[in-house]
Amino acid sequence: MSEAMVPPAGSSLDYLNLHTTALAFIDAQAQDPSQPQRMNFKRIERICTTDYEHSWGHNYAVSMNPRLQGTYSFSHFTKHLEAMLPNLESWETTVTDVLVDEAKMKVMLRVSFWMVPKGSQASVENDLLWMLEMNHEGRKVKKSTEFVDGIAAGRLKEIMMGGKA
Template identity: 40%
Template sequence: MVAPHVLKSTALAFLNSLALMPNTTTEDPVRFDMQAIRAVRAPNYSHTFGHNFFVSQSPPLQGTSDLDGFMERVGKMTLKLESETKEVLSVAVDAGERSAVARVAYQMKAPGQQPVENDLIWWLWMDNKGTKVEKSVEFVDPAATKELQNRMNASASAAPKYL
């Protein structure tokens, strides 16, 4: 059995890998440390979203992403964010299942808009050593997700158009 502190450390590394790099803006083509993202995920990593009804009504959240698909999705979204901060509120570990559940409050801000708090639950399953995440399910706040999308769309509409 993997020690609980190893699983918690891996869960925190997973969450921290999703932080925007300092001194980047929506003009930068890459805003995450892609090596840090890959470092804590297994080659067979897969990602899905929950809650089922909300996901069934939100085509961009449907299906399963592999590591490259996950990185592409996250990369595209961050190009629409002016800033993002997070606070890890709690992490619960199940050593027998090699899993961890984390509640994280993200403050996500589209350019020219007020931040939206997206209160997420991440459910993570680790490999046999407990040092890589093999599978994640991300439970997003449906109301916050829709509001953030509206604000990102409003920011995109207000952006200057160049010929």
């Protein structure tokens, strides 16, 4: 979770909005046992603009994985998550850094997603970078680019396919 990530004292209103929205976007992806798929997609949707777009980086890694190519709408992004979640026993997030660019209305987050694949006791840390572009008020995410840890993603896939945990 991101409760320990406090904005610097004296931050402007734009900075506070950007910082708060970015952390809320990550927090909205927390495991929620009250939801059928264990993630509250409505909560995520409330933080995104109606024309929200999601894509992935790094360019070479994306070029090698057709599932990560192109730009996803919010609906397509949640379908991607819905397909992935049944393969996970649990997940936890820890935001380790937040960089805010008020002029560009962007936030870069470093986030550790600790994922436990179904049938495994092993937790794999996927050390992600999320670049979030916000609306003009800084209160909604309009575009996100997710940079995954390719080695961790490969390890998760290996465990999910029955490899050594």
